Amino acid sequence: MSEPIGRIPPYLRTPPAGAAPAPPPPPIHHDAGHAGGDQVRQRPFVLTSGRVNAVDREIEFETQVTLRPYDPRTGRVPLASLGPEMQAMVALCQEPTSVAEISARLRLHLGVTKILVADLRAAGYLDVHVADTMSPHSPELILRVMRGLRAIS
Amino acid sequence: MDYVRSPDAAVTTRRPPVPVKIIVAGGFGVGKTTTVRSISEIAPLTTEAEMTEVSVGVDRTRSESLKTTTTVAMDFGCVTIDHSLKLYLFGTPGQDRFGFMWDDLINGALGALVVVDCSRLDDCFQAVDYFERAGLPFAVALNTFDGRLPYDITEVRWALAVNDRVPVVAFDARTRTSVRDALLVVLEKALDQVLHPAAPR
Numbered sequence: 001m002s003e004p005i006g007r008i009p010p011y012l013r014t015p016p017a018g019a020a021p022a023p024p025p026p027p028i029h030h031d032a033g034h035a036g037g038d039q040v041r042q043r044p045f046v047l048t049s050g051r052v053n054a055v056d057r058e059i060e061f062e063t064q065v066t067l068r069p070y071d072p073r074t075g076r077v078p079l080a081s082l083g084p085e086m087q088a089m090v091a092l093c094q095e096p097t098s099v100a101e102i103s104a105r106l107r108l109h110l111g112v113t114k115i116l117v118a119d120l121r122a123a124g125y126l127d128v129h130v131a132d133t134m135s136p137h138s139p140e141l142i143l144r145v146m147r148g149l150r151a152i153s
Numbered sequence: 154m155d156y157v158r159s160p161d162a163a164v165t166t167r168r169p170p171v172p173v174k175i176i177v178a179g180g181f182g183v184g185k186t187t188t189v190r191s192i193s194e195i196a197p198l199t200t201e202a203e204m205t206e207v208s209v210g211v212d213r214t215r216s217e218s219l220k221t222t223t224t225v226a227m228d229f230g231c232v233t234i235d236h237s238l239k240l241y242l243f244g245t246p247g248q249d250r251f252g253f254m255w256d257d258l259i260n261g262a263l264g265a266l267v268v269v270d271c272s273r274l275d276d277c278f279q280a281v282d283y284f285e286r287a288g289l290p291f292a293v294a295l296n297t298f299d300g301r302l303p304y305d306i307t308e309v310r311w312a313l314a315v316n317d318r319v320p321v322v323a324f325d326a327r328t329r330t331s332v333r334d335a336l337l338v339v340l341e342k343a344l345d346q347v348l349h350p351a352a353p354r
Contacts, residue, residue, distance in 0.1 A: 139344060145263065
């Protein structure tokens with residue numbers, strides 16, 4: 001059973017007007033990789049509510065992720081209502097970042113990272129550049145990489 | 154179409170580079186992470202990912218092999234090629250007794266570098282087998298741990314039973330230019346495979 005791409009998980013949907021405010025979020029660790037040593041380690045897929053397969057199979061290890069500019073016409077849930085891992089992801093993606101790097105820096109399982117990244121895209125926070133890949137069979141691409149490597153000394 | 158920017162959107166959305174990748178494979182402790190560290194512009198990072206293991210070398214009467222999924226740690230680094238292209242290097246974990254199937258990882262890869270410790274040649278057989286079957290361009294790089302190679306490259310090639318079209322080179326995983334040259338061998342092989350696709354592997 002596959003979920004449609006772009007489905008917004010219930011906890012990311014915009015709350016109805018007048019809904020109780022979200023509890024204050026824990027402080028964001030911009031470098032969560034070195035924080036939280038005293039935290040109890042959860043089973044990795046607790047963070048995804050048990051989902052283990054990324055909705056979008058095109059999200060790869062090296063896929064680039066960037067912050068999506070806020071669009072007032074679509075709106076989105078307040079940042080503070082997101083889980084700490086998701087808030088940390090949003091903070092990390094101020095600069096274009098690969099999925100693998102997000103996983104490593106936030107010490108999240110890669111599979112978990114893919115799912116949360118897809119959730120944040122659905123929620124309007126992140127752009128996932130799945131289409132920005134080049135065929136590894138392009139001679140021009142290979143030559144470009146070779147030229148770049150040759151410049152290393 | 155014009156966008157009304159709110160203060161929240163003050164972030165400059167820089168166009169991300171197009172990512173490309175090369176896989177660095179080999180048995181446990183052959184120098185994969187050293188290889189990545191030598192050339193990466195960031196200290197190697199580690200991510201945990203799922204890998205499908207295929208048990209081999211175990212007596213199995215049935216034709217299908219036993220597959221299990223396991224979480225492994227994987228080291229990676231990156232090199233900025235130019236303003237719009239970034240090369241990622243992924244070190245696949247060393248598995249002595251298991252074959253691996255990591256189709257997710259090799260999908261879209263330019264090629265692979267199989268790092269080999271000459272004193273433990275059999276550690277790299279799985280990787281060589283896998284890339285051969287997957288049709289991914291690869292080169293074998295013999296890591297000269299103490300700066301010298303105990304065997305002749307021809308001898309190693311014979312022992313590995315790789316065909317003449319697979320490049321086999323000696324390199325020093327600790328030296329940046331040596332790693333660079335080994336990666337260039339992989340890319341030359343990739344280019345050759347693209348330009349002469351009909352040639353038998």
